[in-house]
Amino acid sequence: LMDRNLDQLLMCAIYVIAKVTKEDKSFQNIMKCYRTQPQANSNVYRNVLISERTSQDQTVIIYDTHGSLCYNFTSTTTTMIISSTTPNSEEEERGDLIHFYNNVYIKQMRHFALRFSPSSGSAVVSSLMFILLCLFK
Structure with a gap:
């Protein structure tokens, strides 16, 4: 996951945690929230490095x-x-952020992300769900 913009990785992390905790948040909604940030740049989600140089x-x-x-x-x-x-x-192969998530990010992060699913019994899960609820009010 080298050579990626931090905002790209954060949006992917928010989405994967929302998925494993069964929160109903779409990637489109996460990107919509990102666009309201002062540092937002459309290249961050439209022109993402898929395969490395x-x-x-x-x-x-x-x-x-x-x-x-x-x-x-x-x-x-x-x-x-x-x-x-x-x-x-x-x-270089480039695509949008959703393509990056589906073809690069989730392949490398799936096992780690599943630790935060409610079925894992982790106390961290309730904290993450609280954070997600606060982010998307």
Whole structure:
């Protein structure tokens, strides 16, 4: 879930918790609330990164203007992606926030989110339901 806007992740988190706690909140409603925020930007929910530019192991490769390899670094903790024109650069796949949620977010967060379902017996569930009710009054 790297290289995502924090607002994108927050909207997805609100929606998944609403789903597992059986709150009747649509993604459209969550995005409507987001649009009232001062930092709101339509690109945040209309132009979302679906597939990443680099491989999962975060390889950063820099080429010079002639296409010769200048630098190659692989790290699982790298968060900086250096933009450069590479001979075989991959295209980014982009879509809307709901597409991102269905195809990326929920696949990675499903097991974690299910811990907050009422059937899990967690005391955290009632707190989350209270927070959701306050958010959407």
